[in-house]
Amino acid sequence: MRIDVITIFPGYLAPLREALLGRAIAAGLVDLDVHDLRDWTHDVHQAVDDAPYGGGPGMVMRPQVWGEALDAVLARDARTPRIVVPTPAGRPFTQATAQEWAGAERLLFACGRYEGIDQRVVDDARGRGLPVDEVSIGDYVLVGGEAAVLVMVEAVVRLLPGVLGNPASAEQDSFSDGLLEGPAYTRPETWRGLAVPEVLRSGNHAAIARWRRDRALERTAQRRPDLLAALPERALDKADRAF
Numbered sequence: 001m002r003i004d005v006i007t008i009f010p011g012y013l014a015p016l017r018e019a020l021l022g023r024a025i026a027a028g029l030v031d032l033d034v035h036d037l038r039d040w041t042h043d044v045h046q047a048v049d050d051a052p053y054g055g056g057p058g059m060v061m062r063p064q065v066w067g068e069a070l071d072a073v074l075a076r077d078a079r080t081p082r083i084v085v086p087t088p089a090g091r092p093f094t095q096a097t098a099q100e101w102a103g104a105e106r107l108l109f110a111c112g113r114y115e116g117i118d119q120r121v122v123d124d125a126r127g128r129g130l131p132v133d134e135v136s137i138g139d140y141v142l143v144g145g146e147a148a149v150l151v152m153v154e155a156v157v158r159l160l161p162g163v164l165g166n167p168a169s170a171e172q173d174s175f176s177d178g179l180l181e182g183p184a185y186t187r188p189e190t191w192r193g194l195a196v197p198e199v200l201r202s203g204n205h206a207a208i209a210r211w212r213r214d215r216a217l218e219r220t221a222q223r224r225p226d227l228l229a230a231l232p233e234r235a236l237d238k239a240d241r242a243f
């Protein structure tokens, strides 16, 4: 998978080269290229923003600069990318989105700042048949899209074959069965007077699976009743309903 990021703060994406993601890049599973938007300005001030039509606070990122940057970066590789624009006004980014994008051969992230990017940049790209996803990682406002890109790239790249040591852990993610993960424990058996739940040390795998499912149902009901309500009928068996 090739990943391009266009931003006015390239340094902000440095963490992508650390740890697990760094290893995925070193292993050739991911090619990452970070581009400085200002490389496509032509004025001495390297202006990337301007006042909003219609007035109002803040600034909007200029279409000319973004248009040239996107054209140049698109041309760097024959593969057509999914273009991703992080924005509070986007559709929710979920594990399902990450799964979908993990199948893409190329992703191109456009990091907005200020009040966002002139809408014509997205309209022009879509008009040329490019898939553009305006997505939100949550209902809050950041200063720029860079932090959202760190989140989304991590969620996607960890799903690529060969990236995680143990692929089973990706299958058993929270959300993969529609429920939140329950509590996890490791040694010692007792720590500060707190003991690990007996069942987990029983070796009774059926009982352990039941206990874990019950804890996941309990936690989901308490913290995310919306997820429970969204579960398809068939997802809960009789034992679940008894819970």
Ligand SMILES: O=C(OCc1ccccc1)c1cn[nH]c1
Binding pocket: 086, 087, 088, 112, 113, 114, 115, 116, 117, 135, 136, 137, 138, 139, 140, 141, 142, 143, 144, 145, 146, 148
């Ligand atoms: O703040 C975000 O993106 C940065 C951004 C982009 C455009 C205008 C303002 C801010 C964001 C919040 N949830 N998901 C993304």
